[in-house]
Amino acid sequence: MAIRTRFAPSPTGFLHVGGARTALFCWLYARRHGGQFILRIEDTDRQRSSAESVAGILDGLRWLGLDWDEGPHFQSERGSRYEEAVETLLASGRAYRCYCSKARLESLRADQLARREKPRYDGHCRDGARPGPEPPAIRFRTPQDGETVIDDLVRGRVVIRDDELDDLVIVRGDGSPTYNFSVVVDDLDMAVTHVIRGDDHVNNTPRQIHILRALGGELPAYAHVPMILGRDGQRLSKRHGAVSVTSYRDDGYLPEAMLNHLARLGWSHGDQEIFSRAELVELFDIEAVNRAAASFDTEKLDWLNRHYIKGSGPERLGEELGRQLAAAGLPIGNGPAPTAVAEALRERAATLREMAEASVYFYREFEDFDAGAARKHLRPVVLAPLEKLRAALDHLPEWSAPGIAAAVEDTAAQAGVGLGKLGQPLRVAVTGRGVSPPFDVTLALVGRERTLDRIDRALDFIRARAA
Ligand code: GLU
Numbered sequence: 001m002a003i004r005t006r007f008a009p010s011p012t013g014f015l016h017v018g019g020a021r022t023a024l025f026c027w028l029y030a031r032r033h034g035g036q037f038i039l040r041i042e043d044t045d046r047q048r049s050s051a052e053s054v055a056g057i058l059d060g061l062r063w064l065g066l067d068w069d070e071g072p073h074f075q076s077e078r079g080s081r082y083e084e085a086v087e088t089l090l091a092s093g094r095a096y097r098c099y100c101s102k103a104r105l106e107s108l109r110a111d112q113l114a115r116r117e118k119p120r121y122d123g124h125c126r127d128g129a130r131p132g133p134e135p136p137a138i139r140f141r142t143p144q145d146g147e148t149v150i151d152d153l154v155r156g157r158v159v160i161r162d163d164e165l166d167d168l169v170i171v172r173g174d175g176s177p178t179y180n181f182s183v184v185v186d187d188l189d190m191a192v193t194h195v196i197r198g199d200d201h202v203n204n205t206p207r208q209i210h211i212l213r214a215l216g217g218e219l220p221a222y223a224h225v226p227m228i229l230g231r232d233g234q235r236l237s238k239r240h241g242a243v244s245v246t247s248y249r250d251d252g253y254l255p256e257a258m259l260n261h262l263a264r265l266g267w268s269h270g271d272q273e274i275f276s277r278a279e280l281v282e283l284f285d286i287e288a289v290n291r292a293a294a295s296f297d298t299e300k301l302d303w304l305n306r307h308y309i310k311g312s313g314p315e316r317l318g319e320e321l322g323r324q325l326a327a328a329g330l331p332i333g334n335g336p337a338p339t340a341v342a343e344a345l346r347e348r349a350a351t352l353r354e355m356a357e358a359s360v361y362f363y364r365e366f367e368d369f370d371a372g373a374a375r376k377h378l379r380p381v382v383l384a385p386l387e388k389l390r391a392a393l394d395h396l397p398e399w400s401a402p403g404i405a406a407a408v409e410d411t412a413a414q415a416g417v418g419l420g421k422l423g424q425p426l427r428v429a430v431t432g433r434g435v436s437p438p439f440d441v442t443l444a445l446v447g448r449e450r451t452l453d454r455i456d457r458a459l460d461f462i463r464a465r466a467a
Pocket of ligand 1: 010201
């Protein structure tokens with residue numbers, strides 16, 4: 001039997017880290033077994049759903065490369081199918097009309113709470129009810145005398161007594177289907193074989209199983225994956241930084257790093273940390289997913305991102321860096337090709353945004369020298385050697401890193417100072433700061449004219465300081 005998994009987000013916000021991890025596990029499981037991955041948008045709540053959220057979710061999935069084989073199906077377009085399924089259940093007596101007023105349900109609930117009982121519907125309309133003034137809701141007649149066993153692929157065996165469940169509403173008075181009902185009809189129609197989802201849904205599962213059986217469906221396998229915590233052990237939320245997956249893209253993370261980190265949230269394979277997409281597809285197993293909550297660790301993500309930045313081809317990195325530079329409003333045409341800059345910085349940055357921030361001086365004049373670096377390195381003693389170096393650089397026949405390195409070495413030797421004693425002031429002069437890639441590479445990228453102008457500026461700075 002072909003394996004079919006589905007990712008079924010409600011488009012009421014962006015694709016957050018938890019949702020992306022669920023999608024990844026569904027996708028991996030399908031890919032691992034040569035099955036199909038279905039995308040379904042659960043937008044029956046018209047008030048809370050939005051087209052922007054749908055677009056954001058698709059964007060996030062595409063960024064991560066989680067391609068779907070079917071869909072997106074939209075629940076909002078499947079109304080007639082839900083009506084048909086309700087008719088089936090009403091006809092077979094597995095569902096009934098409930099005319100209980102809101103007031104009655106509220107007072108029932110208040111009484112139960114006062115008696116410290118779990119609030120539940122008391123079955124008032126179960127065996128025939130007199131129509132009331134309001135359009136009825138439709139409830140599912142939940143069996144009361146057995147138990148439901150779920151052999152969850154992650155949590156193991158879970159047994160729920162049927163009398164713990166009440167008769168849930170499957171269609172509201174206004175005709176809209178409820179989550180538990182539409183999910184079941186969809187999973188059935190879409191021939192889903194494996195329901196992989198967050199464990200916040202585990203309490204819904206016995207209800208869904210009853211409805212599915214009443215509709216004559218075969219049970220899928222279930223896997224409820226644990227929730228994701230922040231490093232502080234609290235449920236992951238905005239407090240922990242970015243929670244939308246695409247905001248990580250904006251922050252300069254590569255999708256490979258994100259995918260790798262998401263896969264490790266609850267799943268492991270020995271102590272291996274780095275997994276390519278192909279390896280994940282080859283090794284992923286839902287049964288190896290841990291029951292315990294997983295934690296999202298930004299430091300680990302940074303570490304992975306460094307790894308993937310180092311291993312990325314120059315074209316790709318250049319493209320990513322170019323995007324970051326553009327987003328930061330830097331005039332790219334005004335400096336070296338981002339590919340070359342990314343080559344120079346690839347060993348140094350945890351994110352592409354960091355790389356862009358470290359690249360500003362290639363594209364725009366810096367405002368002031370970093371105060372500490374200037375105090376330490378732009379001192380009167382370097383005035384003469386720096387003037388000499390300026391002249392040597394001005395006369396270099398060719399503007400290249402080896403030529404620049406040779407000029408700096410010669411000038412330092414002639415002035416009788418160590419290389420660092422000249423190289424570091426040069427760096428501060430040209431970049432405004434104390435840290436950059438090797439100065440020869442840096443200057444080559446900055447270009448001759450800009451380099452000379454900036455050395456002039458530094459010389460003025462030193463002279464003013466000496467005066
Ligand atoms: N739409 C549900 C949610 O976003 C998921 C339903 C499911 O996977 O069964 O939480």
